Amino acid sequence: MSEPRNPGAPEAGHTGHRRASIGARRNPAAETAILGAARALLAEKGYAGFSIDEVARRAGAGKPTIYRWWPSKADLFIAVYAADKAAAIAVPDTGDLAADLSVYTKALWRFWRETSSGAAFRALIAEAQASEQAMIALREKFLPVRLADLGCVFTRAVERGEIAAADAPALLQLYIGFHWVHLLTGRIAEETELIEQAARLIVRAGGGAPATAAAPTATPPGPRHD
Amino acid sequence: MSEPRNPGAPEAGHTGHRRASIGARRNPAAETAILGAARALLAEKGYAGFSIDEVARRAGAGKPTIYRWWPSKADLFIAVYAADKAAAIAVPDTGDLAADLSVYTKALWRFWRETSSGAAFRALIAEAQASEQAMIALREKFLPVRLADLGCVFTRAVERGEIAAADAPALLQLYIGFHWVHLLTGRIAEETELIEQAARLIVRAGGGAPATAAAPTATPPGPRHD
Amino acid sequence: MSEPRNPGAPEAGHTGHRRASIGARRNPAAETAILGAARALLAEKGYAGFSIDEVARRAGAGKPTIYRWWPSKADLFIAVYAADKAAAIAVPDTGDLAADLSVYTKALWRFWRETSSGAAFRALIAEAQASEQAMIALREKFLPVRLADLGCVFTRAVERGEIAAADAPALLQLYIGFHWVHLLTGRIAEETELIEQAARLIVRAGGGAPATAAAPTATPPGPRHD
Amino acid sequence: MSEPRNPGAPEAGHTGHRRASIGARRNPAAETAILGAARALLAEKGYAGFSIDEVARRAGAGKPTIYRWWPSKADLFIAVYAADKAAAIAVPDTGDLAADLSVYTKALWRFWRETSSGAAFRALIAEAQASEQAMIALREKFLPVRLADLGCVFTRAVERGEIAAADAPALLQLYIGFHWVHLLTGRIAEETELIEQAARLIVRAGGGAPATAAAPTATPPGPRHD
């Protein structure tokens, strides 16, 4: 039932400049505008108020342009998170797991609070409950990348002998879960006390060998100064 | 041309007994039908396919009836979870925290898998990301009740001296987070190994005093230094 | 991938009164508003500028309301035409076919020009080229009703002996075709000369017996006064 | 995440010979491919399924190439019709108007049915209801050419004295209208009876002088009274 409307005539509409195609390839300006609009919208309204329509409206973009490059909302959320993350968190290496965890978590929660990334992550998790596709993206595309940093921290702790290698993955999951619960219940305010306690508990769960004296049961593989 | 419907006539539709009002008070039959429909829908389609319209359709109920008693979807999710939970999980008391946790978690995950409650919980968490109201319901109406059981387990462990009282809340959060991550990423299959490892780690994090040598409820709580 | 946006909050929008439901039955106010908007839109922009979205916008109606009662654009076009037609054309009965046709055609073309009905009819024919459903509506729902008047005129002429009964349907088609060509090529201005010539030709094609003297070659079937 | 396409690579798609430019002039191969694709598409899907995008896809052509040479859909329809028409209908000259009309109409309807031209004509008329530009093309570029043949037939009939010269244009319009109504309502099947009846009526409307007793072009025109 499609028929020849005549939308060729621009007949007013919006004031703007009309960001046209730059040829048969992706227009970075459009990408920037779309990601920026998505980020702002997440920050303002959260998952509830997020819609592709509104992103398109704010970005001055056509919906097909959005769907062309980010076929699902999950893809957009991931892209927003990744773009923010570019200027994000340093992986601490203090030589002490508890300190590393504590520092990293404080930085991460601040990052979540102060950029749209916390909202993007929350939205991604919510979306994954509604869409199998989003679940796959979360598990296979998002989490491995995002957990790499914390993984390093735990790996170094293993190398230092602070925790047993066999326990590292489970400890990581426990610590991740701690993050998720706080993020998903809206409690990622600066709670130094709690964060440091959780870090200490993780270390103790992993065996608790002091990092300072080097592990007695394993050759320390890290950079040695002797 | 203009009358494709015949709203005046009852015109069948569903089986047609028409569950009417029973007076100026809540009709338990309607409540049962609605919760049953919601539960079935969650089980079949999950959060994605859940809609009040569809619940009303399946329950043979009017939408206002649903909104009257469960003003938001979160309320429905909570009600579905609570109804399932009625015939649910015993709180273990083996005298050993690791065993308690392990037993409880296996029972909980099985409960989540085999009833609609896993889906209901996932839906509730997702909904809480979209609606401040749902977030409040989650934090204030749902979690305290649901965490009571696990809280007991930890409390008893404190009383047995297995873990430090000061650490109990944080340990609880770590363990909850472990549940959430697995539920929200769809990994609550029967993974005995992982569950027991996590339980052991929690105990060790809490101080790791052996439960065997302690008479239940007799050992003074708190970290021992002997 | 549906999820719980929170559109319940009206959060501004338009100024208006919000024409709500009046219960589980059709709201005449909504119908009036929609048909009026459709009529105006057809008059202003014609088939090219006609869209359900725009009708909904102007009528302050929801799109589903429109689709509920007029499942296709063809249905809307027909309804617009029928509503206009209500206050429309008298069927002439001068006792002379040529005069009847001439009078009727002039009135019809004026009606087409001065209401939106010409545009509606053109749109319906165009739509029928694009949609089998519209074609069926045109053939089975629209034309029989609309041709009834002219059919009467021809039937009376047969009864008067002006034209042969066997030729009446074909003559009707020839005359209808004359209308269509002029409507579809935008030439339904007041062309008295042409209209009267066509009417005369039709009469002559039908046998041309003068109406006054009764037909000599056939028994007059009409009311006889002898 | 952000690169679901690989627009740099040619990545097949269609057969892939890549019909390049042949210099600063129109490439006949492109023209052929485009018209062929348009014809096939009209035959398959009709006006509803016709889109420039799809024509470009099937023809392996760029959209700007199509717009360059056929700025509107109407132009494409006309070109398709004209290309088909090239090998089309002989103008009959039997010396008898009724026979001429009957033969011509049967040939024309068969031509419309068996090529894409019927669809193209229908599409052109529909398009003309939506676009003033198409209407102009229909009236000024298409119809005069297409009516020339039938015009000849009527002219010869005038010369033979079968019909009055003054009536010829109106008769032509009546007969054209008959064609349009049947084309636009999808009733151009082989209906010998109807076609011949219409032809007879047209002749009678034009004066009905028998062509048999008249030497072609010799008999004085006008109605005879002997």
Add this chain to the structure above:
DNA sequence: ATTTAAGCGAGACGGTACGTCTCGTCTTCTT
């Protein structure tokens, strides 16, 4: 015994987002 009051099924209502389609324009690269 009648009135009042509330629950109930039904479904229409105005909105709005969904993801897809086509429009006509634009730019780049290739020939």
Add this chain to the structure above:
DNA sequence: AAGAAGACGAGACGTACCGTCTCGCTTAAAT
């Protein structure tokens, strides 16, 4: 300079669900 390619902004398509509303009915409690 023509041609293929395809991205781009725009916006319509028809459907789904949102939460609210008004209806007509039924039943129980208050008069």
